Amino acid sequence: MKPPAIVILGESSIPVARQIQVALPEAVVYGLADRSQSATVTYDNFGETVRELFQAGTPIIGICAAGILIRTIAPLLTNKWQEPPVLAIAEDGSAVVPLLGGLQGVNDLARQIAAGLQVAPAITTTGEIRFRTPLLSPPFGYRLINPDDAKTFIADLLAGATVKLIGEAPWLENSQLPITEAGKLTIQIVPKSQSERTSTSGKECLVYEVDIDWIEPTQGKLAIVGTGPGSAVWMSPEVKEILESATDWVGYKTYLDLAEPLRKPHTTRHESDNRVELDRARFALDLAAKNRTVAIVSSGDPGIYAMAAAVFEVLEREAKPEWQKIEIQVCPGISAMQAAAAQVGAPLGHDFCAISLSDILKPWDVIAQRITAAAQADFAIAFYNPVSKQRTWQLEKAKAILLEWRSPETPIVLACNIGRPGQTVTVKPLEQLAIEDADMRTVILIGSSKTRMIQQRQGKQWVYTPRHY
C-alpha cells in the first residue's frame, strides 16, 4: 500500500496528525498553504488535491468533516474494487470514521489510528463486526479471487448459513465465522500456483489464493532487546547480532542513537517519544505481524522498567489474531543498577530490591509503602527514575522515609550516565542526599545496615554489602 496522506486544513490539526504518525510513521502530512506551516507537503486547492490522491490510489486520512470528503470524492466513485482507503478524523481526535476502501483494508487502518488516538473506531461493516474477520480485505499474502460473489456470500452468512473451510488460514480459523464440517457455504484456500485451475468458486464458495512464499518461510519476529547502560562493551553479543540483522528498530530516540553505530543500511529506524510505551509496543507487534524482523530497543535490561512488560501487556490486552504467530524473544542487558554497583564494588552484594520513584504509572502511596517495607526489611535498594523535570519532590520524601529506619551514615551511591559520556559516580552518607544530586539519568543505590565503605591501602574507596551476617 502507498504511504497514507494525512490531509489537514489548518495548523490546529497538527497535534492530531502527529499522533496519527506515531501509529503510521510512513504517513505524510498535506496542509493547506498559508494555513499550516508544519505540513510536509502543501497544497492550494483541497478538492483537486484529494481527488488526485484518490485517483493515484493513495490512502486518504482527512482531518475534517466526513461530508467534505464525501462531496469531494463522490464524482469519482465508480469502482469499489479500486478505491483506496478514505477516513475522516474529527479535529480533536475524538472520532475515526472509515468511509471508503473496505476492500483495501480501511477498517484495519481505522483500528490502527483509533488505537493511537485511544478512541473506538466507527466501524460500520456488519459482516466484519459479526464475524471478526475481514472477508473482503484479507491479510497480506491472501487474495480473494472471486470478489463479485462476496456480496451474496456474506449476506447468506449474515442470514445464518454455516461455512466449511478447505485449506489453512489462521485469520479465518481464529475468527467467529460459523465454521463446521457440514457447512452450506465453502471457503477454499488454494496455493497461488494452483488458483488458475480452481473452478469451484461461485456464490456459495469464496476462493482465496495464498502466496505460500510470502506466508510461510518469513515468519515475523520481535526481539525485545536491552542494550545495557550505554557503552558498547556492556552490550551482549546476542543483542549486537539481533540489532545488525533486524529489518526495523523501534525505540526511544536516545536509545536508538546509542545503538546507531551498529545499524546496517537495510535497517529502518522508527523513533518515538519516551512516554508512549504501549503505542510503541503495539507498533512493533504490527510491524512484526507483517513478517518484518523487528528489534524493540530498551536501555539497560528490557525487563526492568522497560519495553518487555509493555509488549506483553498489549499482547494480552488487545490480542490481535495476526500477533499470535509472531516469534517473540527477550534478550537481557546489564541494568543500570548492576553497572552502577560495579563502579563502586558490591553494594548490592546481599539481598536487595529495586523501586521506581516514578508515580506516573503507580500512585505515590504504593511507592511510599514499598520504600517503608524495604527499609524495614533491611534490603539494599536501587532507586530508578528518582527525579525528572515534572517529578521533583519524591526523592526528598523517599529520603525521609529511609531515615526513619536507617542510620544517617548509611552509604549511598549516586550513579549518573553510567557507561555514557559524562559518567559520574558519587558515594556519600544518606543524610547528605539532596535533590540536586539526581536527574532522570541517575540511579541511586542505598546501602543496607550492613553496607560498608573500605579504602584500599593507597587507592580507591569501595562500597560493599557483606554476604555473611
Ligand code: SAH
Ligand atoms: N531498563 C533500564 C531502566 C529504564 S528506567 C535498565 O535496566 O537500566 C530509566 C531509569 O534507569 C533512569 O531514570 C535511571 O534511573 C536509570 N538509568 C538508565 N540508564 C542509566 C545510566 N546509563 N546511568 C544511570 N542510570 C540509568
